[in-house]
Amino acid sequence: VRGRELRVLASPLENGGAVQIARSLTEVNRVLGRLRAVIAVLLALAVALALLLGRLVARAAIRPVERLTEASEHVAATRDLTRRIDVEGHDELARLARSFNTMLDALERAMAALERSLVAQRRLVADASHELRTPLTSLRTNVEVLHNPDGMTVETRRALLEDLTAQLDELTDLVGDLMDLARDDEQVAEAEDVRLDAIVTETVRRFERHAQHVSFTISLEPTSVEGRPDRLQRAVANLLDNASKFSSPGGTVEVALRDAELSVRDHGPGIPEADLPHVFDRFYRSLDARSVPGSGLGLAIVRQVAEAHGGRVTAEAAEGGGTIFRLNLRACARPAPEPVRTT
Numbered sequence: 001v002r003g004r005e006l007r008v009l010a011s012p013l014e015n016g017g018a019v020q021i022a023r024s025l026t027e028v029n030r031v032l033g034r035l036r037a038v039i040a041v042l043l044a045l046a047v048a049l050a051l052l053l054g055r056l057v058a059r060a061a062i063r064p065v066e067r068l069t070e071a072s073e074h075v076a077a078t079r080d081l082t083r084r085i086d087v088e089g090h091d092e093l094a095r096l097a098r099s100f101n102t103m104l105d106a107l108e109r110a111m112a113a114l115e116r117s118l119v120a121q122r123r124l125v126a127d128a129s130h131e132l133r134t135p136l137t138s139l140r141t142n143v144e145v146l147h148n149p150d151g152m153t154v155e156t157r158r159a160l161l162e163d164l165t166a167q168l169d170e171l172t173d174l175v176g177d178l179m180d181l182a183r184d185d186e187q188v189a190e191a192e193d194v195r196l197d198a199i200v201t202e203t204v205r206r207f208e209r210h211a212q213h214v215s216f217t218i219s220l221e222p223t224s225v226e227g228r229p230d231r232l233q234r235a236v237a238n239l240l241d242n243a244s245k246f247s248s249p250g251g252t253v254e255v256a257l258r259d260a261e262l263s264v265r266d267h268g269p270g271i272p273e274a275d276l277p278h279v280f281d282r283f284y285r286s287l288d289a290r291s292v293p294g295s296g297l298g299l300a301i302v303r304q305v306a307e308a309h310g311g312r313v314t315a316e317a318a319e320g321g322g323t324i325f326r327l328n329l330r331a332c333a334r335p336a337p338e339p340v341r342t343t
Contacts, residue, residue, distance in 0.1 A: 177297035224334035235305040238298040260333035
């Protein structure tokens with residue numbers, strides 16, 4: 001009516017007439033307009049908030065992937081295997097991050113082992129070059145002297161030939177020892193059940209024939225171990241060889257096997273206390289030992305064999321003089337039911 005919206009209520013009367021009541025909708029429309037504006041604003045804010053929350057949730061969800069990517073790129077670019085990812089939660093991405101950290105741990109250990117191996121190889125090559133130079137120089141000198149035999153007596157020639165033979169033997173032993181130290185195949189996969197007391201008995205018998213300037217006493221407890229018989233025999237032989245070399249003529253080497261531990265004692269001059277920590281190092285020879293033939297590798301091979309079997313070898317001064325070497329192989333011991341053998 002006249003441009004105004006009205007709401008009309010009509011009610012019939014009994015006499016046939018009607019009553020009409022009208023109310024303007026201007027105020028109602030004004031309130032509805034305000035309500036629509038408020039709803040629109042609230043809807044816009046809700047949409048904006050939803051977008052913001054969605055972005056935050058998405059960033060939180062992909063953050064582990066970003067950290068994994070960053071760590072991978074960092075390792076690839078710098079080869080820094082110490083980098084790790086902070087792991088939170090227990091979802092699939094957290095499991096992936098833990099797996100990545102585990103892989104880095106394994107790689108770091110492998111690289112450290114490889115580096116140690118390379119260092120050991122470089123040291124072995126350097127030491128071998130140094131040690132091979134001396135016998136080769138002596139061989140060359142003697143060969144050059146024999147090349148001009150004019151005026152040389154038979155005795156002189158015989159002495160030179162004996163020197164050549166001794167130097168060749170020394171060189172052969174040195175090369176054999178170097179090959180033993182360079183071997184990397186002493187693994188459990190090749191191990192077998194071995195009677196250690198039988199190996200010791202056989203080795204002692206052999207030394208009794210060749211090292212007749214000393215006598216051997218043995219007291220052996222039946223002992224079975226899981227290992228490589230050839231390497232164990234070499235370790236025992238090196239211990240006996242070391243003991244016999246440093247024993248005086250008529251001396252005694254005492255060999256005992258108890259509780260999977262082999263002890264070899266000599267009654268020689270002993271090892272100075274300052275040298276004890278180094279006797280198992282490659283090519284190490286104390287001042288007192290340099291006059292005794294040998295490559296300086298025998299005890300290093302014993303330590304290598306012991307460690308390959310999960311054991312250890314030690315040296316200590318013996319009461320009353322001499323030295324006791326103990327080869328402990330309890331880590332790979334097996335039961336053996338036979339009685340003790342003593343000679």
